[in-house]
Amino acid sequence: MYDFNQVIDRTNTNCVKYDAMDSIYGTNALQPFWIADMDLPTFPGITEAIQKRLTHPIIGYSTYQTNDFFSPIKHWFQTRFDINVLKQDIGYAPTVLFTITEVIRMLTNEFDGIIVNTPSYNAFLTLIEGNKRMVVESPLEWCEDRYEMNFTHFEYLCQMPQNKIFILCNPQNPTGKVFTNKELLKIVEICEKNDVFIIADEIHMDFARKSKHISMAKMMPTYDKILVTTCLGKSFNISGMQHSYFITKDHFVKERLNQQMMTVYGLFGANPLIIQAVKAAYLEGHDYIDALNAHIENNMQIIDDYIHRHLNHTLEFHQPEGTFLAWIDFRKSGFSEIEVFEALKSIGRIAIGEGSIYEMHETTHFRLNAAVPESVLLEGLDRIKLTFETLYKKRNQH
Ligand SMILES: Cc1ncc(COP(=O)(O)O)c(C=O)c1O
Secondary structure (H helix, E strand, O other), X not given: OOOOOOOOOOOXXXXXXXXXXXXXXXXXXXXXXXXXXXXXXXOHXXXXXXXXXXXXXXXOOOOOOOHHHHXXXXXXXXXXXXXXXXXXXXXXXXXXXXXXXXXXXXXXXXXXXXXXXXXXXXXXXXXXXXXXXEXXXXXXXXXXXXXXXXXXXXXXXXXXOOEEXXXXXXXXXXXXXXXXXXXXXXXXXXXXXXXXXXXXXXXXXXXXXXXXXXXXXXXXXXXXOEEEEEOOOOOOOOOOOOOEEEEEOOHHHHHHHHHHHHHOOOOOXXXXXXXXXXXXXXXXXXXXXXXXXXXXXXXXXXXXXXXXXXXXXXXXXXXXXXXXXXXXXXXXXXXXXXXXXXXXXXXOOEEOEEHHHOOOXXXXXXXXXXXXXXXXXXXXXXXXXXXXXXXXXXXXXX
């Protein structure tokens, strides 16, 4: 029904992934597997709804304070995640990162600590530091067959009075960890005991595959110092149309955020095309998300098989529980991060997410965006293979 294997030329659409690659990698001539948007078509219901809206000749200021916006969100959370989200707990904000930044600025002072699981989505680290707060690491540890939080260490961090916020990323970027109900309850218990506010970034919520996504919104009746922030950007591949929404029972935070947007930034209302997208996607996009996840799951299997067949002594990969991101370890190869990242660029001609931007120390990982057609993925894997074969050859010559 949906063709996720068609190769779509995205060049010359002002897309960051292809057309602005040079700002990061110094050239646009690499095969891109870096930034987290998909080379896959959005849900046709969204493009049709937007096109229909555009037949009206006026695109004036628009409000989200309407059931056109609230009802589809309620429907999605009820049907996908079994949660009855109340209208009055939903707010609109320009982006997920904007929301996170503003909550941090509202609830903490300069040099306070913000706890994040590491490896961490790089923008969390940048914006915490950019706002003169301290990144406090709660490292995820690989235990047998999945990433785990060290709760003893996490509790110790939460007990420090200067650490006021925990940013939970679930499903987690870059490891793909999907937090279990038990883990979320434990997080809530520790945060409540120590008065730590939880910001739950659930932007990857529709990509939980190995287990069901449990939203922090489910925990709000027990602890109200939680804000969930999310959007349709990743799930339906519309990140170019900036938008987000949040859910919180902390109405002090909700009202302060709204007031801040109005009186500090002069922001009000919503993008009318987004309201149409929310309606179309959340009322009719169930099959699309299921098909998309099946495609990504298949791609993860392809990566796994390829590595076992061709790169078993070089790379280690565990299929993620969620997200469309593959977190790949090159420790076994014995090469340093500098050698690997340089070679992936100059030999493989491929742009991956260098692990060092997600970690606070030297890395042995890179992140590969697997939301691509199968043929593109296979070409990328061949390029990675060529990279390491060439590195081994050079090493043997010395
Ligand atoms: C975990 C996470 N949060 C937030 C974002 C960015 O969201 P926004 O563009 O709405 O700020 C991304 C994008 O990659 C992400 O992976």
